[in-house]
Amino acid sequence: MTQESARSEAKRAQIRHGATRVFLAEGFAGATTDAIAKAAGVSKQTLYVYYRSKEKLMIDVLGSLLSRLNRDHAALDGDRPVDSLPQLRATLVELASEVLEAISGSDYLALSRVIIADSPRVPEIGRLWAQTITGGIRLRVTELLERARDAGVIVVDDMEAATRLLTGGLLTYILPDGIVATDGPVTAPDRERVERIVDLFLRATT
Amino acid sequence: MTQESARSEAKRAQIRHGATRVFLAEGFAGATTDAIAKAAGVSKQTLYVYYRSKEKLMIDVLGSLLSRLNRDHAALDGDRPVDSLPQLRATLVELASEVLEAISGSDYLALSRVIIADSPRVPEIGRLWAQTITGGIRLRVTELLERARDAGVIVVDDMEAATRLLTGGLLTYILPDGIVATDGPVTAPDRERVERIVDLFLRATT
DNA sequence: GCAGAATCAAACTGAACAGTACAGTTTGAA
DNA sequence: TTCAAACTGTACTGTTCAGTTTGATTCTGC
Numbered sequence: 296m297t298q299e300s301a302r303s304e305a306k307r308a309q310i311r312h313g314a315t316r317v318f319l320a321e322g323f324a325g326a327t328t329d330a331i332a333k334a335a336g337v338s339k340q341t342l343y344v345y346y347r348s349k350e351k352l353m354i355d356v357l358g359s360l361l362s363r364l365n366r367d368h369a370a371l372d373g374d375r376p377v378d379s380l381p382q383l384r385a386t387l388v389e390l391a392s393e394v395l396e397a398i399s400g401s402d403y404l405a406l407s408r409v410i411i412a413d414s415p416r417v418p419e420i421g422r423l424w425a426q427t428i429t430g431g432i433r434l435r436v437t438e439l440l441e442r443a444r445d446a447g448v449i450v451v452d453d454m455e456a457a458t459r460l461l462t463g464g465l466l467t468y469i470l471p472d473g474i475v476a477t478d479g480p481v482t483a484p485d486r487e488r489v490e491r492i493v494d495l496f497l498r499a500t501t
Numbered sequence: 502m503t504q505e506s507a508r509s510e511a512k513r514a515q516i517r518h519g520a521t522r523v524f525l526a527e528g529f530a531g532a533t534t535d536a537i538a539k540a541a542g543v544s545k546q547t548l549y550v551y552y553r554s555k556e557k558l559m560i561d562v563l564g565s566l567l568s569r570l571n572r573d574h575a576a577l578d579g580d581r582p583v584d585s586l587p588q589l590r591a592t593l594v595e596l597a598s599e600v601l602e603a604i605s606g607s608d609y610l611a612l613s614r615v616i617i618a619d620s621p622r623v624p625e626i627g628r629l630w631a632q633t634i635t636g637g638i639r640l641r642v643t644e645l646l647e648r649a650r651d652a653g654v655i656v657v658d659d660m661e662a663a664t665r666l667l668t669g670g671l672l673t674y675i676l677p678d679g680i681v682a683t684d685g686p687v688t689a690p691d692r693e694r695v696e697r698i699v700d701l702f703l704r705a706t707t
Numbered sequence: 708g709c710a711g712a713a714t715c716a717a718a719c720t721g722a723a724c725a726g727t728a729c730a731g732t733t734t735g736a737a
Numbered sequence: 738t739t740c741a742a743a744c745t746g747t748a749c750t751g752t753t754c755a756g757t758t759t760g761a762t763t764c765t766g767c
Contacts, residue, residue: 306713322618324530328755338715339756349755412528412618414681421681428677456670456697463673464666470676471634475620475627491662499705512743534725544745549726 307345310335314356319405323353323413353413354420360406361423364397365431372435377443380497386439387493391465392486394432399469399483407474428466433458449500461496465489513551516541520562525611529559529619560623566612567629570603571637578641583649586703592645593699597671598692600638605675605689613680634672639664646706655706667702671695 313335317326328349332339346352375390376382397403407424414421437458444451451457465484473481519541523532534555538545552558581596582588603609613630620627643664650657657663671690679687 327753338717340716340758341714343756344713408617408620411614411680414614415683418681418683421683425677425681453697453701456694456701459673460666460670460698460701463669463671464662465669466673466677467665467669471631471672474617475624475631477621477624477627488662491659492666495659495662495666495705498707499701501704533723544747545726546728546746547744550743555725 303345306337306341310337310342310345310352311356311359313337314352315360318353318356318409319402322409323349350417354417357406357410357417357420358423361420361427364403364427372438375439377439377448378446380448383439383443383448384493384497387436387461387496388486388490390435390439391489391493392483395465395469395483395489398428399473399481401480404469404474404481411474432466433462436462449497451500457496457500460499461493464492464496509551512543512547516543516548516551516558517562517565519543520558521566524559524562524615525608528615529555556623559619560626563612563616563623563626564629567626567633570609570633578644581645583645583654584652586654589645589649589654590696590699590703593642593667593702594692594696596641596645597695597699598689601671601675601689601695604634605679605687607686610675610680610687617680638672639668642668655703657706663702663706666705667699670698670702 314331317331317334328339332342375386377386410420410424437454440451440454440457443449468484520537523537523540534545538548581592583592616626616630643660646657646660646663649655674690
């Protein structure tokens with residue numbers, strides 16, 4: 296019975312889509328099921344055929360968003376060059392800029408706010424979100440640094456500390472600063488700022 | 502008319518106190534005015550004499566908590582010794598441990614969740630919260646590093662990058678990791694972990 | 708074209724809850 | 738004693754909203 300007809304899955308996606316917009320804009324408490332049904336172009340009745348409750352719907356919405364993010368992030372880091380210090384520097388700056396750009400988008404921030412607020416009630420989503428950052432970002436940086444270390448470009452005694460230091464130093468522009476910034480779109484740090492932090496970090500790795 | 506009688510201020514504090522407990526435990530939406538009145542040991546009627554609405558009450562509660570936190574943090578950093586590398590290292594580890602301990606408490610995390618969730622609706626509180634970290638913590642670290650630099654203990658070209666790197670590397674245990682952790686109390690990083698990050702950071706400052 | 712499934716719109720139910728009204732009690736000063 | 742202000746507890750109002758019911762309508766495969 297876990298098998299869904301193609302039909303069903305299409306409708307489900309349609310509902311999820313509409314709900315996504317409303318949840319991100321209004322949060323869990325602020326989103327009414329009437330508004331969700333309307334945004335999805337579906338009757339409330341149908342909505343409740345596909346989802347047993349508003350909470351189940353939200354879990355599906357947030358879970359989908361996060362796994363899509365994680366999927367998008369994956370792969371293609373293996374190709375990034377790290378075989379000399381200038382290469383590593385450029386790669387780190389590039390990666391950092393991409394990531395910061397992605398997570399300073401108002402969508403992602405709204406998503407994060409909703410998740411943080413509801414994480415006591417829905418722990419699994421909180422865990423999934425932390426993994427987007429922990430697993431997603433930290434892991435990617437670790438992987439790059441390991442390759443660079445193995446290539447003899449840098450010296451790292453404590454890989455966890457190194458990864459924490461670099462990702463933390465960069466993420467701090469978004470968490471805490473960006474997440475509560477409400478006047479205008481959030482400013483990801485400009486490239487120069489990113490470069491300065493990467494450079495400083497690299498000085499610690501000889 | 503801005504003058505309050507002592508009587509009034511005592512009652513106001515009593516209400517604020519009860520409300521604090523309920524807001525931190527339940528969040529804004531989850532806290533009912535009945536529960537707040539009960540927790541404060543005050544009739545709902547009286548509550549509405551002192552506060553025009555639930556929202557005004559929450560702003561007062563969060564604002565009070567944050568300014569108390571900021572007040573507690575202030576001062577006494579001027580005495581911390583930074584005149585040699587071992588001294589600086591010990592001082593940084595000490596400061597970091599204190600700060601991490603403070604902000605990984607379940608009260609502070611609950612407070613942060615509420616603020617983050619409501620920051621789109623109540624921007625001033627969001628700003629105040631960011632200042633607790635930005636102004637409070639980052640400023641203190643900056644001040645220490647400046648003294649150490651002036652004493653010739655470290656070399657720092659870019660003070661902002663240095664502060665970001667260090668505070669970010671440490672805060673990352675709480676944000677994002679701690680804020681959505683719900684199984685058991687949040688684990689501030691142990692002393693050894695803090696030391697490793699501080700040590701790595703110090704390698705970047707010659 | 709038709710049976711049966713899926714969907715729709717709209718009204719309804721029941722509960723939660725912010726905020727108010729009210730009738731009565733305490734307190735403390737004159 | 739008296740009076741006024743502050744307070745209390747309970748009950749009420751009005752609204753919002755998740756979830757259900759109803760009964761009609763539109764698809765879809767046969």
